[in-house]
Amino acid sequence: MAGNDGRGKKRIKLRSGGSHEGLASFLMLLPAIIFLIVCSIYPFIWIFRYICYNYNGFTATYTGAANFERMLSDKTFWMSVVHTFEYAFYKLLFIIPLALIIAVILHTKIMGSNVFRGVYFMPTVISSSIAGMIFTFIFATKNGILNSVLQSLHIVSSPIPWLTGTNVVMAAVTILAIWGGFGNYMLYFTSGMDSISNDVYESAKIDGANGVQTFFYVTLPMLSPVLKVVLMLAITGAFKDYEAIMVLSDGGPGNRSMVMFLYIYRMIFGSTTSTAAVQIGYGALLSVVAAVIVGIVTAIYLFISRKLDDVV
Template sequence: MRKSKELAFSYGFLLPSLSLTLILGIYPIAWAMRYMFYDYKGFGKKTFIGLDNFARVMRDGEFWHSVANTFAYAGGKLALSIPLALLLAVVLNRGLRGRHILRAVFFLPTIVSTAVMAVVFFAIFNAYNGVLNQFLLKYKLIGGAVDWLGADHAMLTVVLVSVWGAVGNYMLLFLAGLQNIPADVYESASLDGANKLQQFRYVTIPMLGPVMQMIVMLAIINALKGYESIMVLTDGGPIGKTNVMFLYVYKLFFPTAGTGAASQIQEMGYGSAVSFVTAIIVGLITALYYFGSKRMNRYA
């Protein structure tokens, strides 16, 4: 009887979160999976068309271009944010004066709204009256205004903005991992003649392995799913240069006045099929990394 009461009490605590997961997580997925097989514009009649939506996905050049953009965006973000976060964690793990304030400063972008952050960076990178161009022109570091959100620089710009927003979170996780490494290990390495660089290479990196594996997985998922700052900064433009998978899906469900076929017509049915394919791509990339990293750990 007592065990039953404890079980009921435990489920009572879980009920609010389970309800939210059901309403906001499972139900929308089930809803989207239902409409994958229909020609449905979000209003009026829906027509069952079987696998036609998936056949359309396979020949949708704009979608596959967004997949390529996503890989470029994710690759750039990972290549910059992970090493930078590790470097900051190593530096701030030392006994520097004011290190706690610096940790808070670097972590602050993580808790700032992505939309607000993107609006601020739009004002910085604006080609005509942006803060960055005004600064560079004032000190004659550039000959003329640079269109940071134009076709030539847009991808690099959105990657840099995403790195600024993500590096603090990964830095904090690296810090937690560094603080769990016993000092005795470094003392032993020092007695064996290892310098600071060798200690970092042969002690710090291997002992951060499990933490590194988790951080990289989180970074891959977040990079592949990211689109909010891109939507504010470039809306996927110019000429689709920064249009990523989830932004393409968003425009199918919520069409805007932007450019590109996905932004003109609301297509719930086709959007559901695209979102399903997108989820499979993200899942496959994550699974490949997960099993690959586990195998590397096994033979390390």
């Protein structure tokens, strides 16, 4: 009986100890839970609250499906969606290969590789607004640095209107995006290559593989998990870009560089170039639609990547 009483007391102590541990865990998680509710869940609910209202920040008038009807006929918004896909395509087309090539070169431990890594990574820590202002001077039609260099090298005979020409403005914002982002992806690729064992490369050398064959048959396949993550981050990041574009071209000329999140920003916060009242209700609806578009694109990418894994 005494032994049974001892075991019972031990069970009671264990249960009380478990409850204390659960309470301590909850209290440690509580700040993060509050932060999640206040900064993520509540704004999401707030957006859904006003999608059927004409809300200017002071008064809210219920309009029913008027915002939905306006969205379906809003050519500027749907063109901004097209421009977003175009911008994302150009950015991904250049930034991923460039980041991978630079990472491979620096991984060969050339002289000053750590210095070059720091230099290439530096643009990622610069504010998007500051980067946009810097490239405004670089892309200026008159007295711009880029036009001066191109003319001095006799590549062009007259200045290129980078920020005022509808044919070249998308190239300008893409160059800015590549400059500001490839260092971050380069670091991911470099970290992934550092985790590959040198024994694998030694085996490839013994088998007579040259540098190109080693890259395609050893480095690239073993980097596939990192490449998937980098691609997903690059896709979602490209669709959400707007700050640097707002500073560089403000969506112009003629809305040629208007991307969907910049258009939504204008609806919710207004524009310095327009006196139109803010339209928070309509902007809330567009933000939901934009989130759905990004979610669909991400889901398609994840589906395709899983299918490719099954094939391989």
